[in-house]
Amino acid sequence: MDSGGGTIQTRATRKRRKMQRVTMMDVAKLAQVSPSTVSLYLRKPDAVSPAAGQDIARAIDTLGYVPNLVAGGLAAASSRVVSIIVPSIRNAFFAETVSTLQSALAAEGLQVLLGHSEYGEGQEEALVRTALSWAPAAVVLTGLNHSPETRKLLKASRVPVVEMWEIGGEPIDMAVGFSHPQVGASAAGHLLSKGRRNLVFLGARMDEDRRAAQRASGFAEAGKGGGAPICEIINHPGAATVEAGALLLNRALQQAPDLDGIACSNDLIALGVLFECQRRGIAIPERVALIGFGDLDFSTSCVPSLTTIRPSGDLIGKEVARLILARIQEPHAEDARRVIDTSHVLIERRST
Amino acid sequence: MDSGGGTIQTRATRKRRKMQRVTMMDVAKLAQVSPSTVSLYLRKPDAVSPAAGQDIARAIDTLGYVPNLVAGGLAAASSRVVSIIVPSIRNAFFAETVSTLQSALAAEGLQVLLGHSEYGEGQEEALVRTALSWAPAAVVLTGLNHSPETRKLLKASRVPVVEMWEIGGEPIDMAVGFSHPQVGASAAGHLLSKGRRNLVFLGARMDEDRRAAQRASGFAEAGKGGGAPICEIINHPGAATVEAGALLLNRALQQAPDLDGIACSNDLIALGVLFECQRRGIAIPERVALIGFGDLDFSTSCVPSLTTIRPSGDLIGKEVARLILARIQEPHAEDARRVIDTSHVLIERRST
DNA sequence: CAATTTCATCGTAGCGCTATGATGAATGAA
DNA sequence: TTCATTCATCATAGCGCTACGATGAAATTG
CATH class of the missing domain: 3.40.50.2300 (Response regulator)
Structure with missing residues (x-):
């Protein structure tokens, strides 16, 4: 396995500057279990015995271990990130939706990667491209109007996609909004x-x-x-x-x-x-x-x-979160309702 | 290298469902160069010969290659993500700052991971913890008031930290704001x-x-x-x-x-x-x-x-971006100005 | 013309984690 | 008792990429 003469580089000459980061391995060693068990404990605490769980928890605490989600994402081929692209975060409508959505997703351990397209279609495509580079758990876009290239990219990626704030056309995957x-x-x-x-x-x-x-x-x-x-x-x-x-x-x-x-x-x-x-x-x-x-x-x-x-921007956020979580938990329930009409309410006050 | 009897698992029995994702390797093969060259081209296009560059560009286009930033982040031990934590994104002040900051960072290929703490200190610590899990290029917080635990976490991580919208205390690392x-x-x-x-x-x-x-x-x-x-x-x-x-x-x-x-x-x-x-x-x-x-x-x-x-929320965003980019490009210029006062302007109109 | 330096390109070892199936002990059924 | 089943735990092989140093050709120098 070692050896190898000729053009093969000698292994002693190379050495990546080993980060002094606390890894899962360190936790495992201290808790006297294997790394797999630590990983399992972190993802499904109920699957390990209470005794081992306690040892691991203590070790994590002692070492100040912070899991590396980048490594996890790579290994699992999907990161716990939801990418949201809105025209502008300064717009109170979208701020409300993003805020609600973010809270709902955070409760399930999902992070939000935010992009704003400033109403530019070309801009959007670039954003979608980087969004997909993160192997996100889902992508959320605003509106149904996207370049063919963007649609193609998203469809090819097989990532759950929700288009929000508009219904009435053919969604790429799912849609939440109103007419x-x-x-x-x-x-x-x-x-x-x-x-x-x-x-x-x-x-x-x-x-x-x-x-x-x-x-x-x-x-x-x-x-x-x-x-x-x-x-x-x-x-x-x-x-x-x-x-x-x-x-x-x-x-x-x-x-x-x-x-x-x-x-x-x-x-x-x-x-x-x-x-x-x-x-x-x-x-x-x-x-x-x-x-x-x-x-x-x-x-x-x-x-x-x-x-x-x-227009109930918060309701839209809530429904988007619901669709994403449902899809993540049950990736094959493709028959589920894909378009949700959040409708609108006219509120009569003194100005009419 | 293979074989291995006894308790060693036979390798034929195992096989990760190889994703049919287009990888850098595929691009390299099509362009008839090594993966290293593709990687180099993607990061520093000028470092490869024009001929090779064109071949690679063509291959990327043909295959519809989307780089995997998760893998890149793991290999490079730092992701191109900046984590921003604000009390509330619904607040027009922060929306403005985040928007400006986001644009400035996006121009340099950095993504924004957003969290909102809803003015809760415990909440903030949890957000910082997940933020650090992404091995971010930088972390941006709001205000100078953070739990000791949060400060410890951030300092230990050695990630650039900018606290914004407030100056007048001792920053964890850098600060941009006003009194x-x-x-x-x-x-x-x-x-x-x-x-x-x-x-x-x-x-x-x-x-x-x-x-x-x-x-x-x-x-x-x-x-x-x-x-x-x-x-x-x-x-x-x-x-x-x-x-x-x-x-x-x-x-x-x-x-x-x-x-x-x-x-x-x-x-x-x-x-x-x-x-x-x-x-x-x-x-x-x-x-x-x-x-x-x-x-x-x-x-x-x-x-x-x-x-x-x-208060010039957009100026704050711009300055935060500047500090982050400077630090990323020149990680050891620790003597640089760490606190920036964006000041405030009183605008007199008819109400006084 | 040999010795040195530049340059583009390459081969490989991880980065830290999770998925997969294996393992052996404990439990239940026959 | 014997075999099948459950259960907690484990060992290992990647995930796709970048950093590192190596390599050989071309350009420059003495």
């Missing part, structure tokens, strides 16, 4: 039911944010179907911020001075509209009814309080 | 300079959020030092939300009916105060001057616009 056109339709329906006929939808960055665009077109369709003589969509090229809301209101009033109902693609925009109305003395809801989307923090408290549509 | 008492003092100073004397500081969850508590005490000290006859701190036990702001204002008016200056530990609370004032017809800034903290999205747009203190 954005329906949200738009609900908003329009609500304004129509309040007797409003001159409607405007205000959105931002809708060329990139496909889901906002879907809400807009759902709104327009329902508005026209409901007999609204005016039903415009106005887009702001920048991000969906409060400031954008003010700008959008002004543009809207120019284009349609008689408007009496406004839906926004986002509560932040609605808040901007609300402030601009305060500034200009436009009465809400008397002169203009206002409905947002997101049910953010401030929506109950603002003056007047904001009618909005709640 | 919270100074922020409180600035707020008090500003209100005093506007002739306000009956001051109140409104905060939430200050038993857990030590940094908010520091802002409060900095405020109280400066207020008293500046001769304010009234200078109270009022705490809300729940989260720092817009709704909490309204509740806090009402409590404040009960405790100190004559108050004429309010500082809030957070712009969200300030926004709640602002709305409650609108509701109750309290004129800002005439009757009460209001200053927040955070310079969130809405602060420019609200009515009246909000005087606030900007």
Whole structure:
């Protein structure tokens, strides 16, 4: 086994700087069991005898052993990591979902590897590629709109994939979310039911944010179907911020001075509209009814309080976690429900 | 080398289900080079000849090879992962920092492993423990307040550690942030300079959020030092939300009916105060001057616009990334500046 | 032209762990 | 008692990659 002349390198000349890390082997030695038993204890504590378990626990404690999940992941051909890719973590919607999801996964010993694509499809593909490099237990993406290459990569990897915050198309694997056109339709329906006929939808960055665009077109369709003589969509090229809301209101009033109902693609925009109305003395809801989307923090408290549509970002997070955990525990239950509709709720407040 | 009788297991009986994963070996074979060369090409493309590089690139493309970073991390004894632990990702401050940090790290091929501690010290220790299990390239924590055990773990690991969003104590390794008492003092100073004397500081969850508590005490000290006859701190036990702001204002008016200056530990609370004032017809800034903290999205747009203190969450993210990258590239430049003060800026608007 | 240095490339030994099946003792059934 | 079954524990072979030093050819020097 040793020897080997000729071109074979002599083994004495080489030596990797042996890390002085505490390994499972050290624990095993101290506890006087084999490494396998330590490994077993760590993964399934009930499978080893109580006596051995105690010895091992004591040894771990004494040595301050920290398991190396990288090695474990390599050996097990799958790491306990779930890779989540969202357009932007600054967005309160996704922050909520990620937060919930993270808690649910952490409870089962899964870590979260986070990426944000900033709404770029090419960016996303690169992120998916690195995500897969970690042999993740699952990959979570936002929306159903991905490049063919991304879909191919993910399908080939055989890793569980959940697409969230959108349903209505063909998912790569599983999907949790709601229908954005329906949200738009609900908003329009609500304004129509309040007797409003001159409607405007205000959105931002809708060329990139496909889901906002879907809400807009759902709104327009329902508005026209409901007999609204005016039903415009106005887009702001920048991000969906409060400031954008003010700008959008002004543009809207120019284009349609008689408007009496406004839906926004986002509560932040609605808040901007609300402030601009305060500034200009436009009465809400008397002169203009206002409905947002997101049910953010401030929506109950603002003056007047904001009618909005709640997408339940936390529920989405919870359901995504449930699907992932189910798939990990039962990899072959492929017949399980793969698409979950978390629906949306319209919350009527004072602004309509 | 083979054979081996007695208790030695025969090798034919065992066979790990060889994954049909495309490995570096496959790429090497197709490109007719050794695996070492492929590895070298992937890490330092300039170190291989252009001809070989092209062959390898073509082979990678043909096979759809995705490198296994888990294996790489194990071999290199350090993964290209930076572990970030924040109290809450829902908090806009941290979302901003994490977002910036993530972009900066991604540009250098580093991934982000995210954890949130929900302001629990025990929670944090568990998170640090799992974080270290990934042999991360660096660990980023929030604040300087950590359990002794956490500090010990991190120091023993010899992993670069950055504590962010707070300076003024002894960091474990490096720190990027600003002084919270100074922020409180600035707020008090500003209100005093506007002739306000009956001051109140409104905060939430200050038993857990030590940094908010520091802002409060900095405020109280400066207020008293500046001769304010009234200078109270009022705490809300729940989260720092817009709704909490309204509740806090009402409590404040009960405790100190004559108050004429309010500082809030957070712009969200300030926004709640602002709305409650609108509701109750309290004129800002005439009757009460209001200053927040955070310079969130809405602060420019609200009515009246909000005087606030900007902590520069994105700058913190950038500086943290810089420190980490410097340390990774030059692990022994231990003499480098370890504490960076990103300072704060008071932005005067209409509310004071 | 020999001696030295550079350069691209290569072969191999781990990195620390888990999966697999083996082993032998203890237990139950026949 | 004898054989089958359960149970806790173990030995070993990789998982896919990178670091290390080796190798031989080409370029440079004396």
